[in-house]
Amino acid sequence: MTDPPRNPDTARLVLDCAHLVRRFGDRTAVDDVSLRIAPGETYGLLGPNGAGKTTTIRMVCGLLRPDAGSVRVAGRPVSTAAGPAKQLIGFVPQDVALYADLSVRENLRFFGRLYRLPRRRLERRVDEVLDLVDLAPRAGDRVESLSGGMRRRLNIGAGLVHSPTLLVLDEPTVGVDPQSRHAILESVTRFGEEGMAVLYTTHYMEEAERLCHRVGIIDRGRLIAEGSPRELVQLVAERDRVRLTAVGGLSAYAEACRRLPRVEGVARGGDRGDVVELVVKDARSLLPDLLDLAHRQAVGIRSVEIDEPDLEAVFLHLTGTALRE
Known part of the structure; x- marks a missing residue:
């Protein structure tokens, strides 16, 4: 992994979350979570299922309204309403969100049109994404014919087609075979090296150690530690x-x-x-x-x-x- 980028306190931030809170009835799912991500930085949000990772990223992406706190992407406020900040975010959910009866290329075109990419740029970008996720040979195949690992890679491609400033990946390797998992991790490494900010949620420790410049450990809705993997390991040196x-x-x-x-x-x-x-x-x-x-x-x-x-x-x-x- 490359050296981490500049300190996010002094760099031009891509993501700035401040004091996020979200409750569901009497249960507080996210409790005063703040995090920042700089350009070219891969930030791992690490914790078990039910810790608050997915709720946090749904607020980051403007899919869920926080009860308190704020989210800004490239200085622009994120809300549940449509707005310019959402154009800067690529969200890859845990569940594969693709159209099984469409081809690989048709799926990427569809998601590109949602972001109103001009036709010429869209076709060029679809070809670039097919290469990025190593699916160019299967471009004409229907999604229903793909393996689970290929669908996961295409799911990531759908989040990349509009060239986002911030890519949010929620448990992208759950249930995939080792070969596809390796391909996904290699792709995420490249995204950071190319300057994209990445928010990566996982409960696999080895993924966080391999990919992330900084890691936030979340448990029971609270961010209980944050730092580079090396800094965190020094807590138990x-x-x-x-x-x-x-x-x-x-x-x-x-x-x-x-x-x-x-x-x-x-x-x-x-x-x-x-x-x-x-x-x-x-x-x-x-x-x-x-x-x-x-x-x-x-x-x-x-x-x-x-x-x-x-x-x-x-x-x-x-x-x-x-x-x-």
Whole structure:
């Protein structure tokens, strides 16, 4: 990844969100969230499902009215009404928003016409986007014939066809195969290198580490930390992440681990619920205590992994839980 752009406090901002709040009945989905993105910067909004990511970006895109706060894109206010600021935004939603009975090219033409692109410019831009998302060989094929990964890439292309200043991607790699996921991540990297501002929401830590100049961690509607991946990892610089795969009474074992000295976060994980993850100080000296506790509670340890801090460890440290699906 390229070096981050200038400090967004001093650069000409593309996105400036200030103190956003959104409630649904008695539940506050977004609680005083502020974030800024500069030209050429990829900003990752990281958090589990239900944390407030999608609600935040719907307000950013003018699809949902905030109860408090403001959004400006390139200095222009964003509202739910049509306006010049919305012309500057390309929004790629989680759900694929394409017409299955139209061809790849026809879909891109349709979305370009929504932005009133002149015919000659539209045709040129459609060809450029087909190359960007690597779908030129399938331009004449109907969308219903495409694989899931190809549809995701075309979904991104639909958000790019009008050359937006700000591209907003909401969980663009959910449910795609590894090859398509790699292609999508490579494309997002290029967008930033070409000067586009990108707001990228995900609950995949490795994507944020790979793509983003800065990351905001959102949980339960609040932005609880913000900085470059390196800066965030420094929050747990002297802490290790321990992953224990085990059998037995893991709920009681996890609670007992939480009470040990130098243990700062504990969570259950694994596809079968057979993993206990911990953030600890000095894992190697603590490991005998963890194994002894497992023996006393009749928990069988199958494997032990110790990792240096990463964004997953940061999230676990800040919230006390693993990144929830």
